[in-house]
Amino acid sequence: MSAAPEPLKPLKTWSHLADRRKRPSEYDIVNTRLHYRQRDPNVPWELDPNLAMNQWYRKYCNESPLKHHDWDLFQDPDQLVYRTYNILQDGQETYVNGLFDQFSDRGHDQMISREWIATLAAFHSPARYLYHGLQMGSAYVAQMAPASTITTCLYFQSADSLRWVTHTAYRTIELGKAQSDLGFGTAERKIWEDAPQWQGFRRLLEEALVVWDWSEAFVVFNLVLKPAVEEVMFGTFAEVALANGDTLYSLLSQAEMRDAERHRRWASRLVEMALTVEGNKAWLRDRVAAWTPLAEAAIAAFAEALPESDGGVAATARLLNFQRTLGLRD
């Protein structure tokens, strides 16, 4: 066992980054090529090759119809790492908590109309379920994505959805204090399960949650369902809120839209990367075309039930435009 005469020389960075010309950033150092399950595509996990979970990852990750020779080349355009995510979101939460605090001090919920508060009970508080569904969906795609740089974006996205759930729960309790007979905090599940304005989103969400292929699940959540939800909740509904004097909801939804825009930035970058591979474009367009009608129906069902809205016309146009800018729709 005599050692060869020339030992490997130390490098300035990880060996897998050493060939690059540019000096590795903190993002590169802590985020790249971390999924060891990708080392052997036939046996992701170091156990019996036929184990159900080995089959699950082979089928829904490694044999996915969306192809790339090296998904690990993906980079989050925002270059977020855990450390900077918390700095970013602590600042954002300080802003939102400040809004909650100040609007409460000013008696905001006593100044908006009871009618509007009833609208919030029907169209805002039940969104807790929808946002939680997005949280679950992102956590699924995260555990199935083929590269750690993709997974990390999805972990943050899932946490952002929990952030929206939390804001929604917070407002639900506050509104219940202002109008205690409107079922705030107790009626949301029934409204989410039965009221017509939610059934389009509920159907799309439930069907999205059982899409197991990582790339199709990415398409449904990031290119169809999430943008549809965001355009309605932070767009259409926020406009109506503003018209009803609910400045707090308007500002809150703008703050949440900052997260959504970040999700779209990384999703767009991933699509861009996928489109460099022949065959991916047709598949992506096909999947977007297959799922988007459900989103259009969901937007319509929500907005048509919402008094004083445009019936979802603008939200649908923005959703389709987002897909168009990705090159996934004519």
Next chain:
Amino acid sequence: MSKLASSEYYDLVRTTNWTPRYVTEAEMFPEAMSGSRGIPAEAWETFDEPYKVTYSDYVATQREKDAGAYSVKAALERANYIDTADPGWVSTLQAHYGALAVAEYGAATAEARMARFARAPGNRNMATFGMLDEMRHGQIQLFFPHEHTKRSRQWDWAHKAMHTNEWAALAARHMFDDMMFTRDAVSVAIMLTFAFETGFTNMQFLGLAADAAEAGDHTFASLISSVQTDESRHAQQGGPVLKILIANGKKDEAQKMIDVIFWRAWKLFSVLTGPILDYYTPLEHRKQSFKEFMEEWIIGQFERQLKDLGLDLPWYWDEFVRSLDETHHGMHMGVWYWRPTVWWNPAAGVSPEERDWLEEKYPGWNSTFGRCWDVITENLQKGREDLTLPETLPTICNMCNLPVVGTAGDGWNVRDYQLVHNGRLYHFGSEVDRWCFQQDPERYQGHMNVVDRFLSGEIQPQNLAGALLYMGLNPGEIGSDAHNYAWAGIGKQNQAAE
């Protein structure tokens, strides 16, 4: 009115279960991923995490923690502590990072399993935070060792190890994959967060942090204690899940999961942590022996937690307690003897003073394990280093993927526990390892350990050089004695000759 207290809206954040209509509940929560075990959603909704946190509090607290740990690193970076650190301590860090950094990032996937598939809404939210925590632990434990890549190629293994077929990395993967990546959400809560994190990582992190502070490595001490403070937040998930299983007549299933993973964790720690605490850490910096740590954290604390939950001690508890005197000494000797097959430089840790300490902590050490080290020491003193290096592979356990070891010398008890299953002969390092296999043979039966691969011709050329190549180990990365045999008196002799 001002701000609501978090206790006012906290419950609503976890009131998120609904009855699906457009797909079935069984489709939305497949049993293979969810593991609800026939217990209805309403029963899972009684899940109540004792340690509660909101999103706002999370990002604020964690921002502060990182600010603290990263500034300690930045402040101490120019002091170049590592260049003057004891080589045994350097090896400790290299072994630690290689075996854990990438696996910790991976653990976020296990948290994500619960975040998506747990039927308990409180579990799903806590797992979302757990997902972030594990991402932190992966990222910070890559960032800290990265500054040392310029010092030696062995530091590259903080990132590289888990992507190789190096035997210790393979053993770690087999264990982690079994415990957290290939299990349903309920099993993950029990095996990862309860049996492993509550049971063992306290030991790893507090033990190492104490020794790091003693050794003057304040960067590592602050890193590791900072990571440790996140553990209780996500390690708590197993407790409430266990309560629900027990209340719904599934105690035996829960008990079996704990019994399997507790043993598997013990074996991994016996090779990863045992040698570090009792042999690599410089004698003057050792706070407690490995056994003492195990007694305090496992026998003291974990045993009590099991009892509080109404669970039993694993059936093999007496054997476990007995093996605290044995297994890690055997693992250490194995790692040191096969030192070219690891990515760090094992410290023998058997100078006369250290042997006195070992004898005190483990009475009888000198007449058992000490006997092998007598021979090794003598060979080194006679200039026969070749006799202290292996020419064959050790027998590897088909469960823990670690060498089959036992007590040496006067207490010789080494035994291979064999099993023929579907016409294949399997080897196990203990009765318990074999029992783990028998609980669920389909999980393990088609897996090949390093020796199986060698014998099947998968490793070429079929010799030790080929094995090193297969394990990704090149000159500059392969391990050698951390102190260059000074402990055997050889350095002193050389000085005298000069």
